[in-house]
C-alpha cells in the first residue's frame with residue numbers, strides 16, 4: 001500500500017512523542033481551538049507538502065494534515081490523544097473537552113512482563129503525565145470490554161487520580177460485564193466478593209453521559225465479546241475490538257459469548273453512521289508494509305476498504321471467513337492473566353499466607369485424553 005493511499009490521505013494531522021514504552025500522538029479535531037505543539041513535538045516533525053512526518057524510523061509514516069472529507073460541524077468535538085502500547089498493540093485514548101478540559105481515559109494498559117511476571121506502570125504513568133501536562137480533569141475511566149490480551153490499568157489510575165485530582169473517577173463498563181465476570185469467575189475460581197463492586201458504572205445500551213460540554217453515547221457492539229461497548233463522542237466512535245484497521249478487518253469472535261453474526265451486525269451498525277465519522281480502534285497490529293499503527297479510519301474508508309466488512313460482503317461470507325480465521329488463531333499470550341485481573345477491574349488477588357498474589361493457569365493435555 002502506498003504511503004498516500006486513499007485511506008492514509010484521510011488521516012488527521014499527527015504529532016508524535018516517543019517514550020520507551022508508548023507512542024503518543026496528539027490529534028486535535030477540526031473544531032479544536034489550536035494545535036498544541038510543544039517544542040519536542042515540533043522537532044520530531046517536518047512539513048512536506050502538508051505532511052507531518054515522525055522522525056522515528058520505527059513509526060516512520062506520513063499523515064495528511066487535512067481530512068479529505070470535511071465533517072459538518074454540528075456537534076462539539078473532542079481533543080483525542082491516542083497512545084499506542086506496542087507490547088500488546090493496544091490503542092489507549094485520552095478524550096478531552098477543549099472547553100472545560102474534562103476528559104475520559106479509554107482502555108488503559110497495565111504493563112506485564114510474562115517472562116518475569118513483573119507488573120509495572122510505565123504506560124499508565126505516561127497517561128497520567130499526559131493528563132497533567134494538558135491540565136485535564138479525568139471524569140471517568142472507560143473500558144470497552146473485559147480484555148483477554150492485556151491487563152487493564154483502570155484500578156491503578158483510579159487510585160492515583162483520586163489522590164492527584166481530589167476526585168475518584170468512576171470506572172465504567174457495559175452492564176453485561178456481570179455475565180462475563182460470572183463465567184470467568186467460575187472458571188478461574190474467583191469468588192464474587194472479589195469482582196462484584198469493582199466497576200462503578202454499568203452502562204445500559206444507548207445511555208448518554210457528559211464529558212464537560214461533550215456528550216458521549218454508549219453503543220452496545222457485541223460479537224468480539226457479549227459485553228462489548230463503543231463510546232460515541234462527537235463524530236468519533238471508540239469501538240474497542242469491534243473493527244480493526246481496514247487491512248486487518250475485525251476482531252476474533254471465538255471467546256466465550258463471542259459471535260460472528262453479532263459482530264457482523266455491530267460492524268454494520270458502526271458503518272451505517274455518517275461517512276465522515278471516525279472509528280477509533282482498540283488495537284492495531286500493523287503489517288510490515290504499513291509499519292506504523294493507525295488509530296482511526298472514517299466510516300467511508302472502512303466501507304470502501306475494510307478487509308472483512310467493506311460494502312458488498314454478505315453476512316454469510318463474513319461469518320464463514322471469521323469462523324475459518326478464528327479456528328486457526330492461538331490463545332492470546334496473556335489470556336489467563338488478563339481475564340482474571342480484568343474481571344476484577346484491574347485489581348489483584350489478595351496475597352496468600354506466604355505473601356504471594358496468585359493466579360490459576362489451566363493445563364492442556366495432548367492428546368486430550370492423556371492419563372497416567
Ligand SMILES: [Fe+2]
Pocket residue numbers: 145146147148149224241
Ligand atoms: Fe479484546
